[in-house]
Amino acid sequence: MQALYLDDGRITAIDDHQVDPGQGEVVVDVIQAGICETDLQLRAGYMGFRGVPGHEFVGMARDGSFAGRRVVGEINCSCHQCPTCRAGRPTHCPHRSVLGILNHDGAFAEQVCVPERNLHLVPDDVSDDRATLVEPLAAAFQIPAQVNLSSAPRCVVIGDGRLAYLCAQVLRHHGCHVTVVGKHAPKRQRFESLGIETCDRDDVPKTRDVDLAVECCGSPTGIDTAMKWLRPRGTLVLKTTVAAPHAASLAPLVIDEITVVGSRCGPFEPAIEAMRRDAIEVDSMITARYRLDQCRDAFDVAADGKHMKVVLSIAAGSGNKD
Numbered sequence: 649m650q651a652l653y654l655d656d657g658r659i660t661a662i663d664d665h666q667v668d669p670g671q672g673e674v675v676v677d678v679i680q681a682g683i684c685e686t687d688l689q690l691r692a693g694y695m696g697f698r699g700v701p702g703h704e705f706v707g708m709a710r711d712g713s714f715a716g717r718r719v720v721g722e723i724n725c726s727c728h729q730c731p732t733c734r735a736g737r738p739t740h741c742p743h744r745s746v747l748g749i750l751n752h753d754g755a756f757a758e759q760v761c762v763p764e765r766n767l768h769l770v771p772d773d774v775s776d777d778r779a780t781l782v783e784p785l786a787a788a789f790q791i792p793a794q795v796n797l798s799s800a801p802r803c804v805v806i807g808d809g810r811l812a813y814l815c816a817q818v819l820r821h822h823g824c825h826v827t828v829v830g831k832h833a834p835k836r837q838r839f840e841s842l843g844i845e846t847c848d849r850d851d852v853p854k855t856r857d858v859d860l861a862v863e864c865c866g867s868p869t870g871i872d873t874a875m876k877w878l879r880p881r882g883t884l885v886l887k888t889t890v891a892a893p894h895a896a897s898l899a900p901l902v903i904d905e906i907t908v909v910g911s912r913c914g915p916f917e918p919a920i921e922a923m924r925r926d927a928i929e930v931d932s933m934i935t936a937r938y939r940l941d942q943c944r945d946a947f948d949v950a951a952d953g954k955h956m957k958v959v960l961s962i963a964a965g966s967g968n969k970d
Contacts, residue, residue: 651756665700705780768782
């Protein structure tokens with residue numbers, strides 16, 4: 649079957665991909681899948697990944713309790729037996745694989761194998777396009793799961809891309825005043841159309857009075873930019889992984905007693921419910937679609953900074969179906 653294969657930074661469309669479900673795994677026919685910043689970093693060498701990438705997807709389960717139903721899937725494939733898993737931290741299982749990122753082929757293929765316990769049913773009133781964005785929206789919902797937002801009313805989001813668009817809305821949904829800092833004027837207009845304040849990355853704030861800074865830009869300079877806004881004893885949430893080494897000095901974090909929170913995957917349930925209730929605007933996010941055999945063009949377009957979200961349409965007739 650057809651798939652996208654990544655090896656040493658080279659992306660190739662292949663026709664001989666095979667899936668071999670392990671114990672407890674379900675084969676899912678992929679409808680469509682989104683390209684995210686992590687996928688771009690994988691191409692740049694992050695994690696040394698070799699195989700089929702892709703972890704933001706919606707598909708149709710072929711077997712198991714969800715057979716014949718649309719599903720989305722959490723990406724951490726954990727053992728659920730080790731001390732870490734039994735302590736309630738399965739996303740940090742030392743034996744885990746990660747869908748499309750670590751020792752597990754992902755969703756840029758006609759089929760993907762996913763542990764059945766990782767799957768979530770897509771409600772009938774949630775479109776394929778919205779379902780494709782559940783995984784990144786869940787990552788945004790991890791912020792209120794980790795940080796007491798009632799003590800952080802003033803927030804800044806560093807970055808104006810896909811994840812920043814979701815994080816800014818989730819923070820506002822929880823009552824925060826949000827400012828988005830980005831370098832792309834057309835992208836900042838998307839936030840402004842939602843009533844979210846923005847400013848150019850090169851603008852230096854008059855005072856450092858922000859309680860919470862969320863780094864979403866996927867750049868080694870993101871921490872330095874955040875520190876221009878963050879007050880002493882503020883909280884810095886790091887949402888992106890970067891292949892290049894960070895150049896930021898850690899001394900300001902110590903001097904200002906900054907709380908640093910690493911944040912990645914998040915809860916699917918509130919993300920799906922937010923989709924159902926139209927609580928988060930996502931319908932404008934997908935701005936380009938490509939077939940699997942156009943994967944190189946798709947990655948190049950996703951990396952050029954001009955599009956919000958690029959998706960690979962994999963099943964015949966895939967698209968925005970309600």
